[in-house]
Amino acid sequence: MPRAIWIIGFGIFAQGTSELMLAGLLPELADDLNVTIPQAGWLISAFALGMLVGAPVLAIITLRWPRRLALLAFLGVFIVGHVISALTDSYGVLFAMRFVSAFAYAGFWAVGGSTAMTLAGPERRGQAMSVVAGGLTVATVIGLPVGTWIGQHLGWRGAFWTVAVLSIVAAVAVVVAVPTLRTDEPPSIRAELRGLRPPRLWLSYAMTAVSTTALIGTFSYLAAMLITTTGLDPAWVPAVLFGYGLGALIGITIGGQTADRFPRAILGAGFTGLMLTSALLALAAHHVGATIVLIVTLGLLGFGTNPALNSRFAAIAPEAPTLAVSGNVSAFNVGITAGPWLGGLALAAGYDYPVVPWIGAGVAGLALVLWGLDTWVVRRVQPRSAPVEHASVG
Incomplete structure (x- = not known):
């Protein structure tokens, strides 16, 4: 590299x-x-x-x-x-x-x-x-x-x-x-804007925003849930959050090594794992050991999809190599904003902290639906003889 x-x-x-x-x-x-x-x-x-x-x-x-x-x-x-x-x-x-x-x-x-x-x-x-x-x-x-x-x-x-x-x-x-990296032929703004037309590009942005909403919404209230619901000593909260970060580091490493060969498989497995882990976290929030394991797993699965989400745009929108990536950055931040907001609405309504990972599980399920739609679109437009899993099709 x-x-x-x-x-x-x-x-x-x-x-x-x-x-x-x-x-x-x-x-x-x-x-x-x-x-x-x-x-x-x-x-x-x-x-x-x-x-x-x-x-x-x-x-x-x-x-x-x-x-x-x-x-x-x-x-x-x-x-x-x-x-x-x-x-x-x-x-x-x-x-x-x-x-x-x-x-x-x-x-x-x-x-x-x-x-x-x-x-x-x-x-x-x-x-x-x-x-x-x-x-x-x-x-x-x-x-x-x-x-x-x-x-x-x-x-x-x-x-x-x-x-x-x-x-x-x-x-x-x-x-x-x-x-x-100066090019002899400067990129055309009009060409880049035209390159944003593929419907799959916007479907990909939706997957990024929705999956990020599911992950960050739960992450934002982990510390409060650990102290209030799980009953963990506040002194141990930073260590648990470090475990989340370590899981995220492992997940993004694994995702980076496999995203080029199996981009859609990584997304499907990651969204499914995020949905199930969030639901289990909501159910096990009163048990310290299980909660800690699930938080580490949440970081691993949540970040494991990032390389595939970030790299697929070069194939989907080859005429917009810069604007396509910038749109994905914006999509991530839509999720970063929406996740805590949705969790805050539920908590303000009087629900306890385990409701937040339940929301995360539901939103991750929506990301999985979007992934299924994307897979269906690719299989519909692709020749039957072409392999489904290939980096060139995102």
């Missing part, structure tokens, strides 16, 4: 740490900025909104830029946003910088993902995307607890400074390792 792909993955790790770390810093932020904890929580929503909007917009704006220049521009904006965030005393300024930083991060995701698949070649797209998306997984395993620890001991501003420094290191590495 080219070194540049690992550098792009590191850039995702550096920026992804910022996406996750605020979950553990809300009390400190609220106290320092004189806002409520729910208002501090809106800073997470601002980041998700920036990701949702930024990916397609920046993919279009920078479509004809050399790939290295685009990546460096996104990192530059992200770094400036975090320096301003670390210096400000204004909640409004911090909110705006969260949106701006996420906007740039989304562009890095879209351009970085398409660049990684170009460098890897058609036979290793899934492996390339497992490395890129693995940066976020490592941020889940390491970045979230470390960022929280830094914030608790050095203040929340220290966490922002740390992310800024990591992003500077990523920018230097991009300069050294990522090629310019």
Whole structure:
């Protein structure tokens, strides 16, 4: 695997740490900025909104830029946003910088993902995307607890400074390792927009959004469920969440190694496993041992589908290699926003925490239905003699 792909993955790790770390810093932020904890929580929503909007917009704006220049521009904006965030005393300024930083991060995701698949070649797209998306997984395993620890001991501003420094290191590495990738024939925006026409592309976006909703909705309330329903000592919650992250890392590794050969099989098995694991988690939420095992399994199955979800667009929409990936980034963030919202609605209605994985199981079932529809569409349009499982058909 080219070194540049690992550098792009590191850039995702550096920026992804910022996406996750605020979950553990809300009390400190609220106290320092004189806002409520729910208002501090809106800073997470601002980041998700920036990701949702930024990916397609920046993919279009920078479509004809050399790939290295685009990546460096996104990192530059992200770094400036975090320096301003670390210096400000204004909640409004911090909110705006969260949106701006996420906007740039989304562009890095879209351009970085398409660049990684170009460098890897058609036979290793899934492996390339497992490395890129693995940066976020490592941020889940390491970045979230470390960022929280830094914030608790050095203040929340220290966490922002740390992310800024990591992003500077990523920018230097991009300069050294990522090629310019300037084409003699600049890509056409109209051609890329036309390339977004295939119905299967939008069906794939729906699978991404729905499966992410199922996973993140449950994940968002795991800590509260472990303490309130399972009866786990709060001191052990970080260790269990580390187990979730470790499962996610294993899942994305396995998914990356198999996504190029068996893309639809990985999705079918992953969605089925996510549905069953979520249901079992809801049933076993009062039993500590079973709950811990199921949480690790949830991370493994939930993230195991990511390489296939990320790499299939090169085959489905070959005329839109950048915009197709950016659309998937937006779809992921639709799920990141919708999952906690659905769980919050149920909890606000008076249900106990096990209702959240039940919702996750139902939503994962919808993802499985979408996968079945996608498989039916492929088999209908494919010649009978052609193999069903092949990376070229997504």
